[in-house]
Amino acid sequence: MSAPTGDSSRIFELLGVYHRSRENIRLLLDLSSMSDFEKVGFVDAWQEEMADFFAHHGYCFACNRHLDRCECEEPIRTTGFQTA
Ligand SMILES: [Zn+2]
Numbered sequence: 001m002s003a004p005t006g007d008s009s010r011i012f013e014l015l016g017v018y019h020r021s022r023e024n025i026r027l028l029l030d031l032s033s034m035s036d037f038e039k040v041g042f043v044d045a046w047q048e049e050m051a052d053f054f055a056h057h058g059y060c061f062a063c064n065r066h067l068d069r070c071e072c073e074e075p076i077r078t079t080g081f082q083t084a
Helices: 005-031 036-056
Strands: none
Touching: 005 036
């Protein structure tokens, strides 16, 4: 019922953090001597962390919507890692 203005600026902050973090990760991977396989694992872990960060602030990492309005069939964030 309330105006969504304050709400929508929040996601831009989160996305700003995300983009800066992604830049850092990219630089780090460029400089690292990790194998491609290790890099994938590293990026996965980072994405998990970002998903956590978004969820912590009430947003869905996958669609960038407030969790209340998230319509993702499979939420990208689950509690704890899935073990294959
Ligand atoms: Zn979603």
